[in-house]
Amino acid sequence: MKLLYLFIPLAFLLSLNTYAQDGREISGTVQDSTGATLPGTTVQLLTGADSTTVITNAKGGFVFNPVKVNQFSLVVRSIGYQAIKRRFILNADNKAVTLAPIVLKTETYMLNTVTIADVNPVKLKEDTVEFNADAYKVRDNAPVEDVLKKLPGVDVDKDGNVTAQGKNVTKVRVNGKDFFGGDLKTATKNLPADIVQNIQIIDDYGDQANLTGVKTGEPDKVLNITIKQSKNYGYFGQASVGGGKDAIPGIASDKEGNRFVAQANVFSFNGDRQLAFLGNLNNTNTNLFSFGGGGPRGGGPGGPPGGRNSSSANGITTARSFGFNYRDSWGKKITAYGSYSFADNSVFTSNNTIQNNLSPANPSTSTQNSSQNDENLNHRFNFNIEYKPDTVNYIKITPTFAYAKVNSTQNGNSSLVNNAETISNYDFNTLSNSSEPNYGANILFNHRFNGHGRNFSANVGAGSYSINKYQNPVYTYIEGAANAPLNQFINTNSRTDSIGTTLSFLQPISKRGYLELHYAYHYAHTTADKLTDTLADNGNREQYDLLSNNYTSSFITNRFGLNYRFIEKKYNYTLGVVAQPSVLRGQSSMAGTSTNISMFNFAPNARFIYNFSRNQSLSLNYNGSSSQPTYTELQPVTDFSNASYPVQGNPDLKPEFNNNLSIRYNKFNFESGNVFFSNFSFTKTDNKIVANTINYPKVYAPDSKLAGSILTQYLNADGYYSASGFYVFAKPWEKRKYNLFFIGNVSYNNNVSYISNVAADTYQMTTEKNIAKNLVLSQGVRFRVSIADVIDAEASTSYSINKSNNSISQANINNNFRMLNLGLNGKNYVWKNWTLSYDYSKVLYYGYTGATNPNILNTYIERRFLKQNIGTLRLSAMDVFNQNTGYTSTQSGSYVTQTNSNRLGRYYLLTFTLKLQKFAGKRPAMGGPGGPPPGGGPGGPPPF
Structure with a gap:
């Protein structure tokens, strides 16, 4: 043979x-x-x-x-x-x-009798890359996620997060409308692939830009899924139930060692009316929704990393969630769509962190071992009403509401060592709870005048975001000076109310030229009240005024813009200028300080698109934008919720101003099927908000609270810039049965920070500026085999480097982390209805202290049965070698950290899935109401 x-x-x-x-x-x-x-x-x-x-x-x-x-x-x-x-x-x-x-001749109706031997897999448009789903075959009833994994330039990680052309996809739409508020995984993991016509990756500049055609600023990556017209009438439903056991009962937080899963989803399509119901209950680290957080920027650069990753990768999660999505046309002029999502998740996480702190005179190392239990409650509601009374007017109203509540308990040990001397060593136990309501509304109006191309649009939005937080950190010192209060009761209440409007008037001045006048106003007012009590020796709670404060701030920006847009068949460009005055005012009643800072920024604005052909395009984009400091960075009071790393705000901070440049080049070869995507971006930030970390000696008489700690303050600095690049080259054979991918990523950051040292004898402070040049480089190769009903498998390897060089030399710090990833995943289809799935990865860590090199194998065997294969029985074995551990590294201008987090270990699971679907095949009527199309094309302004 x-x-x-x-x-x-x-x-x-x-x-x-x-x-x-x-x-x-x-x-x-x-x-x-x-x-x-x-x-x-x-x-x-x-x-x-x-x-x-x-x-x-x-x-x-x-x-x-x-x-x-x-x-x-x-x-x-x-x-x-x-x-x-x-x-x-x-x-x-x-x-x-x-x-x-x-x-x-142009086709005016669908030819149901024509069978196409092959399809055009990729179409390139101005801001859109469109993939024909039929060109990337998957098995019946497979989710959309399986199609995404085959698309060149698109990557889906093990948690279901999607990146496209090197950038995170932030939102999902179905037939051009937000689906579950844009929550990505709700569509990619639950929609069946066989109802999808095409998948679009869109650089989205917002509804107003899609209406006017004048696109400025940084776009979001949006995934749009178009449903086949033959599938727009019918329903699809799926339900799964399963149970299993850990290989070693009692691991992590689950004493019984039992695993369970129950989930269901139903999609109903009836022309314009689309309904979706999703529900999920499991303790297998599967999250149905991704709830984004707002508010301040996490932990300060002087301490351990800020927000904990809530994805299923780290920790053990028990998830309880359900949601509903609705879309319909209310008559011929109104389209309505919206969703409600709910989640109640319990998460157990344990972390081991090693942090090397930069200092020219007193370099130190801290280690922290902790375990944490979180109870996360989330509600999210959003709704959209699009009203098109006639051919020239368009109105969109969008109310939103979100609510997040977190109850946490954390305990562990932290130690700080300087030159082999223990500065502090303590156990900590922290109880905290917080609630964050967030609501707002937005109204968009567009009017197209009868004159060719003349257009006016107005966008008005208002919202309110609050944080109500209680913390009770308790410290038990084993060694070293007790600098922070041993038992604190910290109540923080902050609220930011904002309102803004954007006005745009577009006037044609020639057959192909347009002039846009643009004005934007934004006002944000923040109140932050922080009250800290301590437990006195007599057992009474007493207010600690030095750690308490009432702070208010207002940030006002006015943005004036003038843009000229020129449109040709092969190219179009936008040239403009932006003037942005801004005012930052702040006042601290208890500290007796005030802030009044006025800034004026002037920047050009440019965008150029050149379409060499239908399959090759180049785009360049430059813009400037400002961002305000957070109240944590402004509030002039010391936060001792982390005893070793207190944080103190600076009321004299100026807003940042970012200059952004991006270049994108895409090419698809119709003859060979080769695909090449690439992009490059560069950002230079003026008045960058950076950290000044102050290392205090073990004994510090002027202020004993700071003794032995590393205090983070904030300053403005120039000199920060970052650059990143991405490319992917895909080579297919035999109508994409075989595909070879070369994928590369690179990022370079010129970080700026200040490092201060307080002398142990004179208490004099010396400050040095540190430039931390951080390089992250990754190169990968993948080979995929996809033969219908036989095999769908991919072998991959990648090598990545995370390296940093500091102008302040530190001999005790390792700043060179590397990883080699080897992987093999796929599905083999045997005996028609049997499936063997495997997902193996081997990670080799270099430079990590105490790191192991885990072998991770997840596998299952599956049998389809019943009429039309509506039933599926699956036996899964997850983390077969029981080596699932995670290591990450973070590098800044002040510290280098590595963290090892727990992950769900080996377990077995038996599940039964029932799938039902019925589509009438009726072709829906063409036309109907709708808003602006996703991604607008190069045909010019008003897309009505």
């Missing part, structure tokens, strides 16, 4: 050589009725019982070589055009023939 496999390709090559000896070359072009060529068109040559198929190149050309017969037929098909079949009779000689151009 092995010899047979060797002779087959040899015989094939010999047959090609023989065939070429007596054939002729047949070539031609395909174009539309306007004379424009049609690349990506399918041309099939029929000679009796034989056929050959090619795809036209970038110029619409095709070649068949050799053709041995004199009579043949050509069948020509292109999406959006009527398919045709033509008969040709040639002379009896063997000379090459160039056929007259073949002209296709």
Whole structure:
């Protein structure tokens, strides 16, 4: 049998050589009725019982070589055009023939009887990359996530997070409308792939930009999923239930060692009306929704990393969640859509952290071991009403509400060592709870004048965001001075009310030129009250005025812009200028300080798009924007909720101003199927808010509270910049049965910080500026095999470097972390209804203290049964080798950390899944109300 496999390709090559000896070359072009060529068109040559198929190149050309017969037929098909079949009779000689151009007519209705031999997998538009889902085959009832994993330039990690062209995808839409408020995983993990027509990756500049066509600022990456018209009438439902056991009962926080899962989803499509219900209950680290957090920027740069990652990767999560999504047309002029999501999750996390603190005179190392239990409660509601009373007016109203509540308990040990001397060593136990209501509304109005291209739009929004937080940190000192109060009761109440408006007027000044006047106003008012009590020796609670404060701040920006947009067939550009005055006012009643800072920033604005062809494009974008300090960074009071790393705000901080440049180049080759995506971005920040970490000696007479601690303060500094780049090259064979991917990422940050040292004898402070140049580099290779109903597998490897060089040299700090990742994952389909799935990864860590090199294998065997395979029984074994551990590193201008977190270990799970679906196949009526299309194209302003 092995010899047979060797002779087959040899015989094939010999047959090609023989065939070429007596054939002729047949070539031609395909174009539309306007004379424009049609690349990506399918041309099939029929000679009796034989056929050959090619795809036209970038110029619409095709070649068949050799053709041995004199009579043949050509069948020509292109999406959006009527398919045709033509008969040709040639002379009896063997000379090459160039056929007259073949002209296709625009298709005005769907041809249900046409079967397309191959599809055009990729379309490039100005701000959109569109993938035809039929070109990336997956098995019946597979989720959309399985299709995403095959798309070039798109990456899906083990937690379901999606990146596209090197950037995080932040929102998902279905048929151009937000789905579950844009929550990505609700669609990618639950929608069945076989109802999807295409998947779009969009650089979205917002609704107002899509209406006017003038796009400035930094876009969001948005995923838009388009449902097949034949699937717009019907329903799909799936329910799963399962149970299992840990391999070693009693691991992590689950004393019984039992695993369970119960989930259900129902999708109903009835033309414009779309309903979705989702529910999930499990303790297998599967989160149904991703609730984003607002508010301040997490922990300060002087202490351990801020927010804990709540994804299923770290910790043990018990998730309870459900949600509802609605979309419908209320008559011919109104479209309404919205969702409600709820989650009640319990999370247990244990962390071991080593942090090396930079200091020219007193370098120190802290270690912290902790365990934490969180109870997270989340509600999220959003709704959208789009009203289009006529052909020239459009109104969109969007109310939103979110509520988050967290109850946490944390305990552990922390120690700080300086030159082999223990500065502090203490146990801590912290109880905290917080609630964060967040609500607002937005109104968008657009009016298109009767004149060609003249347009006016107004966007008004208002909102309120609050944090009500209680903390009770209790410290038990084992060694070293007790600097922080041993028992604190900290109540923090902050509220930010904001209102803003954006006005845009677009005026055509030539056949292809437009002038836009742009004005934006934003006002944010923050009140932050912090009250700290301590437990006195007599057992009474007493207010600690030095750690308490009432602080208010207001941040006002006015943004004036003038843009000129020019549109040609192959290119368009926008040139403009922006002037942005801003005022930051703050006042601390207890500290007796006030702030009044006025800034004026002036920056050009530029955007250039060049479409070399339908399959090759280049874009450049530059913009400037400002950001205000958080109240934590402004509030002039010391926070001792972390005894070793207190934080103190600076009321004299100025707002940051960012200058952003991005370049993107995409190319798709119709003939070979090769795909190349790349992007580059650069950011330079003026008045960057940076940390000044002050290292205090073990004994500090002027203020004993600071003795032995590392205090973080904030300053403004220039000199910060960052750059990042990404590329992916995909090479397919045999209609994408085999794919080779080369993927690379690089980022470089020139971080700025200040490091101060207080002398132990004189208490004098010296300060040095530190420049931390951080390089993160990753290169990966993947090879995927995808043969329908046989195998769908991918082998991958990647090597990554995280390295930092500091202008302040530290011999005791390792700043070179590297990882080698090896992986093999896939599914083998055997005996028609059996599936064997495997996901193996091997990680080799270099530079991490005490790191192991885990082998992670997740596998399952699955059997489909019942009529139409609606039932599935699956036996899973997760983390077969019981080595699931996670290591991460963080580097800044003040410290280098590495963290080891617990993850869900080995367990077995048996699940039963029932899937029901029925689609009428009725074609919905064309047209209907709607808002601005996702991503607008280069055709110019007003997309009405």
